[in-house]
Amino acid sequence: MTVIICNDTPAAIRGMLKRWFVEPKPNVFVGTVNRRTREKTIEYIRRNAPGLGMLILATAPNSQGFSIVSYGETHRIPVVYDGHYLIAEKWNEDDEC
Structure with missing residues (x-):
């Protein structure tokens, strides 16, 4: 399974993604595609x-069954x-833990 979450997806990209994915919420695409199709789509x-x-x-x-990548x-x-x-959710290098 693949989940792609985008920021402000252009109409042409949204239309292309809807070929293989469903869009349960705006800019969230979910589908089951093989690795090659996923990589070609992201490319x-x-x-x-x-x-x-x-x-x-x-x-x-x-162990988790998934990986996460951001672009x-x-x-x-x-x-x-x-x-x-x-x-x-929020990342500040200057903050001390």
């Missing part, structure tokens, strides 16, 4: 909408912590 989007921010969750053979500027940042994917 097409990055080439034709270079400023588009995307967060992509895809099935992967790891462009998104409001969420994927972080790998102790081998697990987490989402940072």
Whole structure:
């Protein structure tokens, strides 16, 4: 399964994504495609909408069962912590823990 979350998807990109994915909520696309189709789709989007921010969750053979990748500027940042994917909602390098 693949989930693509975009920021302000252009109409042409949205139409192309609807070929393989359903859009349960604006700019959220969910579908079951093979790895090659997913990679070609992401490549097409990055080439034709270079400023588009995307967060992509895809099935992967790891303990969580998925991986997370982001492209462009998104409001969420994927972080790998102790081998697990987490989402940072706000990230400040200057803040001390």
